[in-house]
Amino acid sequence: MLTSKQRSYLRGLANKITAIFQIGKEGLNDNLAKQVWDALEARELVKISVLNNSLLDPKEVGQELADKVHAEVVQVIGNKFVLYKPSRETPQIVLPR
Structure with missing residues (x-):
């Protein structure tokens, strides 16, 4: 479970990335x-x-997908959502405490 400070940090990182997946009518x-x-x-x-x-x-799809891949929904804005899951091998993002 992410704290509000960690969620805020991840939202800041997410502002700089583009959406790499699209969910359509399928x-x-x-x-x-x-x-x-x-x-x-x-x-x-x-x-x-x-x-x-x-x-x-988007909120429902984000939560459903997060449950499937064992991730956490960081934020949902408009028609986009952000998921976070620490890597099992070498974590790259260091979260604040």
Whole structure:
């Protein structure tokens, strides 16, 4: 569980990154979850965009995807959300206490 200070720090880092995944009208599937899992293992912080043609709510999709890949939702703004998961091998992001 992230503290508010840690969440704030991660939001600052997330401002500088672009969305690397898009969720469309197909919604979530196992292939997307696997790709997000791999990206989180490599980057630890991932921004994902929910397209306008999708009928899904970004907050609900973000939480569902976070549950699938064992990550935490850092923030949801508009049609984008940010996930964080520390790498198992070599953590790159050092969170404040």
